[in-house]
Amino acid sequence: MTLTLIIIQIIKVIAIFVGLLTAIAYTTLFERRMVAFIQGRVGPNRVGPAGLFQPIADAIKLLFKEEFIPDKANKVLFSIAPLLSFTTAAMAIAVIPVGDSITIGGYQIDLVISDLNVGILYIFALSSLAVYGIVLAGWSSNSKYSLLGGLRSSAQMISYEIGLGLSVVGVLMLSGTFSIAEIVRQQSGSILNWYFFKQPIAFFLFFVSAIAESNRIPFDLPEAESELVGGYNTEYAGMRFGLFYLAEYCNMITISALAASLFFGGWSGPFLPPIIWFLIKVVIFLFVFVWVRGTLPRFRYDQLMRFGWLAIIPLTLVNILITGLVMVLKG
């Protein structure tokens, strides 16, 4: 009995983790092809049919590159930083449900690794840990560019974390739970149940903060290549560099999945199986990420900070206030 449950749990962990890694690999290809399309280029299409084996080629290249550690770097922290970056990013997927519970052979299986009752807080706690990977990378490299990149990113991520956390409070107030599976369940049935229609401002604030939190264009100041060479990962090479790269794409996927679950009904939808609906919604958000990257220029650093503190955070507070007022008036 318990052994079966443990085996089911292990299978779930492996399935979701392998799925996540595959998704990360193909998100890189998706992004490169999409950006190429936006810019009127061809993009990587030589390795395999339509370039489908490109991520495998990239992975092999990264694995066989020399793992170079700079002479003056702090060796231990230099090696820990990329691991920390990737583990915190990958762990967040554990609380995101990919589908409703299914029953196989008398066992009820939730299609989520762990449906924590503090799911959303868990994701925010992990995203606050992600700052350490970048800060440590910047500090331990013992290089000007890395340090500046690390400093910028810690300031940026702390600032936008507040906006990210406050923006979902509206949804939490309406749903009355921290469990993501429960929030998705409340949105099933009709498209009008989606929290996007009840909390549109919250969604936009959430998405903008999330792009900033994942250090993507137009908020990619920690790795602004024209100013900082490469930012916090300047001194990294080989698979250590690869892990930072994986972490960034992993964050994109987590944020897309979270946005789909919190605001767009997650796995719920008609006709198609729940997992397909979930994947469709995630891919749409990934496309928005790439679209934004292909379209917008980068912010200046002071603009970024002013935008975060003087636009995003006050607006989230106003949103919470209005949500509370409406809830009280409606009873």
Place this chain on the structure above:
Amino acid sequence: MNLLVFYILAILAAGSAIMVVTMKNIFHSALFLVLTFFSVAGIYVLLNAEFLAAVQVLIYVGAITILMIFAIMLTHQLFSRSLRQVNEQVIPASLITFIFFVLSVVALAKTAWPVSGGQLPEDRIFEIGKLLMSEYVIPFEVVSVVLLVALVGAIIIGRREKSGDTK
């Protein structure tokens, strides 16, 4: 099983706390502080207080220590210099600490720790929220006022430095 995990976490918390006060490099001290907070969060999880654990990581690890590290990184004299963690008052200080340690052990041994035999409530976060808004509303509000004072104070200090620059 639970006991074993508890011992690992407790040793990790206490060990890294010792490292915090003995490390020569202040940056490493800050990193060991992270480990301490993290182990304490693990103990909260063992005690079925997931909410407290998540908030502990979010606030202590994710905000407070990051701010410390940020400050260390900005003040570059501190950055890679090795600091002495002790000065000439080390003997009186350790005496006082030892007395405090003995007193706390005595106090700990004499206290009867009440163990609630009741069932854990189903929705623990809901119960915490309800208690904060009813029974503990006055401490809760006082804490928020204290935080507000700190916030206003920080703004005033920040502003003063700015006007000093223009003179």
